[in-house]
Amino acid sequence: MYEGITTAEQNLLLLQSMIPGGEPLYIWCYTPAGTCIASSCPERLRPLLDQSFRTLGALRKVLDWADGTKETVPRIIGSSIGLQWAVTLESERNKSLIFVIGPVFYTGPNVKDIRPLLFSGKGGTHDTNWIETVCSRLSEIPVMAYAVFSRYVLMVHNTLTGQQLGLEALSSSTWKQNLPEPQSVGQRNRLQVYQSERALLEMVRKGDINYQQALQLSISLSPGVPVRGSDPLRQMKTSITVFTTLVCRAAIEGGLSPEVAYPLGDSYIQAVEDCRDSGEMTALAHTMYHDFIYRVHYVHANASYSHAIQKCCDYIELSLDRRIRTADLAALVGYTEYYLTEKFKKETGQSISSYIRAAKTARAKLLLETTDLSISEIADRLAFNTPNYFIQCFHSEVGCTPAQYRKQKLTPDDPEVPSPH
Numbered sequence: 001m002y003e004g005i006t007t008a009e010q011n012l013l014l015l016q017s018m019i020p021g022g023e024p025l026y027i028w029c030y031t032p033a034g035t036c037i038a039s040s041c042p043e044r045l046r047p048l049l050d051q052s053f054r055t056l057g058a059l060r061k062v063l064d065w066a067d068g069t070k071e072t073v074p075r076i077i078g079s080s081i082g083l084q085w086a087v088t089l090e091s092e093r094n095k096s097l098i099f100v101i102g103p104v105f106y107t108g109p110n111v112k113d114i115r116p117l118l119f120s121g122k123g124g125t126h127d128t129n130w131i132e133t134v135c136s137r138l139s140e141i142p143v144m145a146y147a148v149f150s151r152y153v154l155m156v157h158n159t160l161t162g163q164q165l166g167l168e169a170l171s172s173s174t175w176k177q178n179l180p181e182p183q184s185v186g187q188r189n190r191l192q193v194y195q196s197e198r199a200l201l202e203m204v205r206k207g208d209i210n211y212q213q214a215l216q217l218s219i220s221l222s223p224g225v226p227v228r229g230s231d232p233l234r235q236m237k238t239s240i241t242v243f244t245t246l247v248c249r250a251a252i253e254g255g256l257s258p259e260v261a262y263p264l265g266d267s268y269i270q271a272v273e274d275c276r277d278s279g280e281m282t283a284l285a286h287t288m289y290h291d292f293i294y295r296v297h298y299v300h301a302n303a304s305y306s307h308a309i310q311k312c313c314d315y316i317e318l319s320l321d322r323r324i325r326t327a328d329l330a331a332l333v334g335y336t337e338y339y340l341t342e343k344f345k346k347e348t349g350q351s352i353s354s355y356i357r358a359a360k361t362a363r364a365k366l367l368l369e370t371t372d373l374s375i376s377e378i379a380d381r382l383a384f385n386t387p388n389y390f391i392q393c394f395h396s397e398v399g400c401t402p403a404q405y406r407k408q409k410l411t412p413d414d415p416e417v418p419s420p421h
Helices: 005-017 046-055 058-066 111-119 128-136 146-161 167-178 187-206 213-220 232-252 258-274 278-300 307-318 326-332 337-348 352-370 377-383 387-398 402-409
Strands: 027-031 036-039 073-077 083-090 095-105
Touching: 036 046, 046 058, 046 095, 046 128, 058 073, 058 083, 058 095, 083 146, 095 146, 111 128, 111 307, 187 213, 187 232, 187 278, 187 352, 232 258, 232 278, 258 278, 307 326, 307 337, 307 352, 326 337, 326 352, 337 352, 352 377, 352 387, 352 402, 377 387, 377 402, 387 402
Parallel strands: none
Antiparallel strands: 027 036, 027 095, 073 083, 083 095
16 A cells, blocks of 8 residues: 555545536546556546556656656646646655546547547557547546636645645746747748648648647747737737638638638637636647638548548558558448448548558648658658659659659749748
8 A cells, every 4th residue: 555545535535626516527636656546536437537547648658757857836738639638746765645626528529530649549558449438428528627726726736735836837837848848930930830830731721630740840939929028928929810810711721611700710719818817728729720621621531421531541541650450440430441442442442552552642641732741751761661662652652752742732832931920
């Protein structure tokens, strides 16, 4: 038995008593080895949420952080499906008890969005039983605005540690940890920013739901519009407003009705204006981009496809960075490989392998146009067996080699000039 368990349970009772009874927010206590020794979560939910904490990689992030941190502020830990936790530490008898608050969604989860992410492997597992359980019980997971969640996190932290941190401490910590340091501004970096922005907007136009890596690259290259002033929140609001406007226009170019796109963009811009916290604005910006991408994606979805075939197509789009087997797709929709192969060809007019090759070629074209990745790096990123095989497939689809395609696209009109970012 871990020697701090009694105190941990006492602390949990105290902390839980500070949270209103109608607020479904749970607190957990873990040892440095990752063993849960106490929790305020109801028994009916505890196994599912504890397994989600582990499967989505949040526990590993927490343990890695707790093992080497010298920070005195709590930290928010996110996941690939938007589920959030917060972690803080208490030292006792020279051993650290790790307290975790959550999980919560900042906005109501949509199973249509989350299911493809989990089945793509982004959730860290291919355990279909767990995935289906999570999807069927999403409504039981608490939903809480960032502003409310952050206040409870600080309440718990201050009670445990005796500190008196304000909201700005959590906001600053969360903002810094979620965003890589942007590169120093230079002529070449500005070209990279331009290329990255072009990739993000092209993904909106195409409704490309496999956008996460490109979004993270863009964040690492630029923190936004370089407005300087005494109010950093104002700078963030300006950047997100500009980004929302560009995304809204790209969505219209991609086929989303202006009657839908403009009011949607306006609502996000107003929500940003109402924010008083950098972490909440960051989550809102990601939600906005995700929302527009999926709306355009559904516009492009072929209405004649059955649910099973559309599900396979979405899985392929989300899995371009790995080898996709017909067996994986068959298991996804519960068909035999033979039946799926026949049905897929009948509905799409292409074999599964041809569809996958075309999807990977389309992503390769985007990477060739908007990044400086080498041919070998692109082949590896798209899970081709060898660079030569990638070149062969690309030539078969496009009619030229990847190097020739990149040279054609790098016209004199492509600016080697400063971007507004």
